[in-house]
Amino acid sequence: xxxxxxxxxxxxxxxxxxxxxxxxxxxxxxxxxxxxxxxxxxxxxxxxxxxxxxxxxxxxxxxxxxxxxxxxxxxxxxxxxxxxxxxxxxxxxxxxxxxxxxxxxxxxxxxxxxxx
Amino acid sequence: xxxxxxxxxxxxxxxxxxxxxxxxxxxxxxxxxxxxxxxxxxxxxxxxxxxxxxxxxxxxxxxxxxxxxxxxxxxxxxxxxxxxxxxxxxxxxxxxxxxxxxxxxxxxxx
Numbered sequence: 001x002x003x004x005x006x007x008x009x010x011x012x013x014x015x016x017x018x019x020x021x022x023x024x025x026x027x028x029x030x031x032x033x034x035x036x037x038x039x040x041x042x043x044x045x046x047x048x049x050x051x052x053x054x055x056x057x058x059x060x061x062x063x064x065x066x067x068x069x070x071x072x073x074x075x076x077x078x079x080x081x082x083x084x085x086x087x088x089x090x091x092x093x094x095x096x097x098x099x100x101x102x103x104x105x106x107x108x109x110x111x112x113x114x115x116x
Numbered sequence: 117x118x119x120x121x122x123x124x125x126x127x128x129x130x131x132x133x134x135x136x137x138x139x140x141x142x143x144x145x146x147x148x149x150x151x152x153x154x155x156x157x158x159x160x161x162x163x164x165x166x167x168x169x170x171x172x173x174x175x176x177x178x179x180x181x182x183x184x185x186x187x188x189x190x191x192x193x194x195x196x197x198x199x200x201x202x203x204x205x206x207x208x209x210x211x212x213x214x215x216x217x218x219x220x221x222x223x224x225x226x
Binding site: 004045095104 | 149151156158159160164174213214215216217218219220222
């Protein structure tokens, strides 16, 4: 069965530190999608990235970068030079291919606190 | 502005009462979803709908009902049969694999 594990419940860093949020997934499908979402205190989930299982290239977007490794079933998220505004709960999610409904299986989330 | 509107933002209900949460989108998306979030946990799928007049149960559909009479609207009813309804409810719609979420509705059962 598909499953997403975010082992880090809460991380606290000082502003400007780099921080990596871990995500490990389980799926039997060869085609699937991985996502990261940010949930600020307002509650709305903000889409950060979607990656399909055939694209193992790492991606960088500003201070954000993602490391996708199929060999270890991991899709880790790094924030470089963290800022207080990065404080939020971050969710990793999995959607299996062959189903256009994009039902997502979410991890339990990692709460990131960036202290000034 | 395009987006997803959920109402009400906060709702209190007495035990034994049904309550309906509204979700409206003007993004012209075909697919819509309802998720439930409990403290310290990820989101769990309640129901989803890929087209009008059709919907499917998610992982935790018991005690909930939905309808999809219009493309823009996907209301969720939390019935008295739902044993532990106090939670944060998020509605979403999707296009080409990206899910867009509303701001959520926080339901508290007294």
